[in-house]
Amino acid sequence: VAGFARVEPELVRALEAALGAANVTTDRAVLEPLGRDETEDLHGWPEVACFPATTEEVSAVLRLANEANVPIVPRAAGSGLSGGAVPVHGGIVLSVKRLDRILEIDEENLIATVEPGVITEKLQQAVEEKGLFYPPDPASKSWCNLGGNVAENAGGPRCVKYGVTKDYVLGLEAVLPSGEVVKTGGKLRKDVTGYDLTRLLVGSEGTLAFLTKIILELVPYPQERRTLMAPFASVREAAAAVARVFQARVTPCACELLTKAAIAAAETRIGPGFPPEVSGAEACLLLEVDGSDADALEKDFLRVGEACLAAGAQDVLVAQSPERARELWRIRRTVGEAVKRLCRYRELDVAVPRSRVPDALDAVDSVLGPLGIRHISYGHAGDGNLHVNILKDALPDAEWTEKLPRACAAIIEKVVALGGTISGEHGIGLVQKDLMPLQLGAAELRLMREIKRVFDPRGIMNPGKLLPDGEGRLIARDLTRRIC
Amino acid sequence: VAGFARVEPELVRALEAALGAANVTTDRAVLEPLGRDETEDLHGWPEVACFPATTEEVSAVLRLANEANVPIVPRAAGSGLSGGAVPVHGGIVLSVKRLDRILEIDEENLIATVEPGVITEKLQQAVEEKGLFYPPDPASKSWCNLGGNVAENAGGPRCVKYGVTKDYVLGLEAVLPSGEVVKTGGKLRKDVTGYDLTRLLVGSEGTLAFLTKIILELVPYPQERRTLMAPFASVREAAAAVARVFQARVTPCACELLTKAAIAAAETRIGPGFPPEVSGAEACLLLEVDGSDADALEKDFLRVGEACLAAGAQDVLVAQSPERARELWRIRRTVGEAVKRLCRYRELDVAVPRSRVPDALDAVDSVLGPLGIRHISYGHAGDGNLHVNILKDALPDAEWTEKLPRACAAIIEKVVALGGTISGEHGIGLVQKDLMPLQLGAAELRLMREIKRVFDPRGIMNPGKLLPDGEGRLIARDLTRRIC
Numbered sequence: 001v002a003g004f005a006r007v008e009p010e011l012v013r014a015l016e017a018a019l020g021a022a023n024v025t026t027d028r029a030v031l032e033p034l035g036r037d038e039t040e041d042l043h044g045w046p047e048v049a050c051f052p053a054t055t056e057e058v059s060a061v062l063r064l065a066n067e068a069n070v071p072i073v074p075r076a077a078g079s080g081l082s083g084g085a086v087p088v089h090g091g092i093v094l095s096v097k098r099l100d101r102i103l104e105i106d107e108e109n110l111i112a113t114v115e116p117g118v119i120t121e122k123l124q125q126a127v128e129e130k131g132l133f134y135p136p137d138p139a140s141k142s143w144c145n146l147g148g149n150v151a152e153n154a155g156g157p158r159c160v161k162y163g164v165t166k167d168y169v170l171g172l173e174a175v176l177p178s179g180e181v182v183k184t185g186g187k188l189r190k191d192v193t194g195y196d197l198t199r200l201l202v203g204s205e206g207t208l209a210f211l212t213k214i215i216l217e218l219v220p221y222p223q224e225r226r227t228l229m230a231p232f233a234s235v236r237e238a239a240a241a242v243a244r245v246f247q248a249r250v251t252p253c254a255c256e257l258l259t260k261a262a263i264a265a266a267e268t269r270i271g272p273g274f275p276p277e278v279s280g281a282e283a284c285l286l287l288e289v290d291g292s293d294a295d296a297l298e299k300d301f302l303r304v305g306e307a308c309l310a311a312g313a314q315d316v317l318v319a320q321s322p323e324r325a326r327e328l329w330r331i332r333r334t335v336g337e338a339v340k341r342l343c344r345y346r347e348l349d350v351a352v353p354r355s356r357v358p359d360a361l362d363a364v365d366s367v368l369g370p371l372g373i374r375h376i377s378y379g380h381a382g383d384g385n386l387h388v389n390i391l392k393d394a395l396p397d398a399e400w401t402e403k404l405p406r407a408c409a410a411i412i413e414k415v416v417a418l419g420g421t422i423s424g425e426h427g428i429g430l431v432q433k434d435l436m437p438l439q440l441g442a443a444e445l446r447l448m449r450e451i452k453r454v455f456d457p458r459g460i461m462n463p464g465k466l467l468p469d470g471e472g473r474l475i476a477r478d479l480t481r482r483i484c
Numbered sequence: 485v486a487g488f489a490r491v492e493p494e495l496v497r498a499l500e501a502a503l504g505a506a507n508v509t510t511d512r513a514v515l516e517p518l519g520r521d522e523t524e525d526l527h528g529w530p531e532v533a534c535f536p537a538t539t540e541e542v543s544a545v546l547r548l549a550n551e552a553n554v555p556i557v558p559r560a561a562g563s564g565l566s567g568g569a570v571p572v573h574g575g576i577v578l579s580v581k582r583l584d585r586i587l588e589i590d591e592e593n594l595i596a597t598v599e600p601g602v603i604t605e606k607l608q609q610a611v612e613e614k615g616l617f618y619p620p621d622p623a624s625k626s627w628c629n630l631g632g633n634v635a636e637n638a639g640g641p642r643c644v645k646y647g648v649t650k651d652y653v654l655g656l657e658a659v660l661p662s663g664e665v666v667k668t669g670g671k672l673r674k675d676v677t678g679y680d681l682t683r684l685l686v687g688s689e690g691t692l693a694f695l696t697k698i699i700l701e702l703v704p705y706p707q708e709r710r711t712l713m714a715p716f717a718s719v720r721e722a723a724a725a726v727a728r729v730f731q732a733r734v735t736p737c738a739c740e741l742l743t744k745a746a747i748a749a750a751e752t753r754i755g756p757g758f759p760p761e762v763s764g765a766e767a768c769l770l771l772e773v774d775g776s777d778a779d780a781l782e783k784d785f786l787r788v789g790e791a792c793l794a795a796g797a798q799d800v801l802v803a804q805s806p807e808r809a810r811e812l813w814r815i816r817r818t819v820g821e822a823v824k825r826l827c828r829y830r831e832l833d834v835a836v837p838r839s840r841v842p843d844a845l846d847a848v849d850s851v852l853g854p855l856g857i858r859h860i861s862y863g864h865a866g867d868g869n870l871h872v873n874i875l876k877d878a879l880p881d882a883e884w885t886e887k888l889p890r891a892c893a894a895i896i897e898k899v900v901a902l903g904g905t906i907s908g909e910h911g912i913g914l915v916q917k918d919l920m921p922l923q924l925g926a927a928e929l930r931l932m933r934e935i936k937r938v939f940d941p942r943g944i945m946n947p948g949k950l951l952p953d954g955e956g957r958l959i960a961r962d963l964t965r966r967i968c
Contacts, residue, residue: 108730109837109839155674163673164673164674166683176927178927183925184928186837186903186905188837188904188908189835189838190648190835190905190909191835191905192636192637192687192905192907192912193907193912193923194920194924194950195684195687195935196683196687197928197931199680199683200684200935203676203679203680220735246594247591249704249776291780293780295780296776296780351672351673352672353671355592383672384673384674385674419670420670421672423675423676423677424674424675426676427676428677439677441667443660443666444667444668444681447681448679451684451938454931454934454935466678466679467678
């Protein structure tokens, strides 16, 4: 990784010749926002930004960068939460901005073909008009891009029923650093011809290749939907309700947990109108079921409500209208924003087997409690994916910088002991890569490093991401910190 | 690949020391059936067979083989249809036979953990007793092994609704040729920590590593089921019915197509009792819907029936009882067996976008018709996966040997032009590897070759499979042919 070249003026001229001068820029006002994503505390400076509009242009940029030994940082909307789009080694930010067409919605085969710069919700709206559904729903769906979703294997609340992004990617067109264009999969629900390069590229965080086309499976749009929120006197009771829902053989399309601190953070943001039944609860669940048959759904919904009550819910707030459902969702959706405005923080994105969610929260408490550090935790209880926001509060900078990495490592060690993983849906990127050896052994890491080398022998694709390389701390020092 | 060592007596002694003498054999009566799978016309001779019972024993065998430069052929039940288990370079057949435990059915998390030698149907029965469902249902489910299913990414009729094997594999334990044990994924529905080694191993046909543990997702068992069969005057009308079913936003759990020749083959086998409504039809569909709510399912079922009639079905045979449903399924299930008993044949396993099924059958006709070669075709119309059985009939051996490879290549070229793939569910193995360059470009094949090298630097894992190596024809010549 050491020893990348700088972007020399002649490389800029060659990029301009390939893309047109209007689509290559070294303007620092343009470059500055391209140096960050939605991850806390991180900024890096790219040297140049490129905006290709075709696969051929992408190929030209990659070939030039590879020959010049200059890093490429693929960039979609920049909504990532693991620093994956931060250009830590400078180089070229390669944007999907002009690769933003929905190429086809194939109603006969229930398959969409898109370019990577399409906004997730834009595709969802386009297919919903045809009675179809693209389920993955990361929190940033209104502005994130499908290319980023595929690169990060994005999740979201609905994934508990519908699966994550990888479950919808049937095929890809991607450009290797050599400039070669590879095609994987196709408009095919079954395809066992060779190794599954599609799934290898999904979630590879821009470290293997640059995606130029994405073939996505669609499903019928579920016309009916029922939502409830239930407060509980403890996280364990809420978790017991989740278990009872699945024991009743209902698969909800959302099964979200808020802990007491998350409820309080949401209440502070929402203010008047926050449901008094939920205020002050130790935990609450947001549960939703969907389907195409209203009567069948109503039965499932009753089972969900009964499961909550049987597990000790203090109340069950049933949304009697779509507006009311949106209000309940607002409570869940506002937590992330609330945390952002509170103070400096570090978000962990652990996942554990569903039944171990209370144990995972206990583990977090057991590490942070003695340090006197607060956390606001919430997440996708149905698939065991927790967003643990560790708060700096009034902790002095030096203490935060000293304690935080050790606390994160201690939490991850406990999560791994519970059968869990470092990241459920945010990715490894920059901020979690040093944690990788806590979960993966030397053999697994060696395989990943060598797979990276197969695709990207010179290591120019999004360097410094996904794989631990001992440089993590060094890089972090170079990054400007966002003041809060 | 050239230059493997033979299995020397001292290697056999070392294997015996590692596994116990009872679990290592060079007895030709034992080795003979381990030289074939269910693929037509193929047999090879292993030099020794090993039956390990633990991961440690597997590791010991692989380490010894790797050091001695001796091929390893992983073997599950031997139900494969692409020659994947045929030991074309001799060496060690490494059997999953004693790795046959269901380690856990975790009802709380809806996850099963199994060893690779568990019979697929045995797991299905065990989880059904708990109201759970493991959907993938290859035709051989009553005797095939989950390890083989994972290695081949097996499919089956239900995959049109439920997805294929890879959609259920959450994690793996696997042993590399070096003897190192790797663990991928876990009891986790969301996990984005590093590259997706799990999905890379699924469908890798034993060419990368030997699987020792498999973590499988389960879903609630669908209690209700409705089945119909509909004959049509043409394949295009049957395909139109399939399109109408999906347009009605119903996702059937089986959507099987039989062409005229397949219907005739089934009728010959079944004899009296074959439904006269189907006899002589140009095509027929077997359609099934399942779910947990009987009323909702009935509505879906009516929509399916209406779709068939609207597309011109000559009749709709509704199964009024589980026994009648089994009779309808028998028609579909008997075709494969009927073909086997008819004469020598070569089975292609192409898949195309669902809407292109009639075009794919036309393409097969356009190639085989002028050669005077018959085919019996049927398959999973819902996911565009067709089993094209090319019949030798009375064609002289020399002519068959000359015409068949060219005919297969011509069909695959046309299938690829339709956006299709060489194999939907049978795998590439030995018999399809020479076709790979018709679908994949040099860059894709290079990536696959180099990925193979990352896992298996000496190339001992199931050599001669999955990747074209120019040796295909040479190997084929060495194989005994089954006389028919």
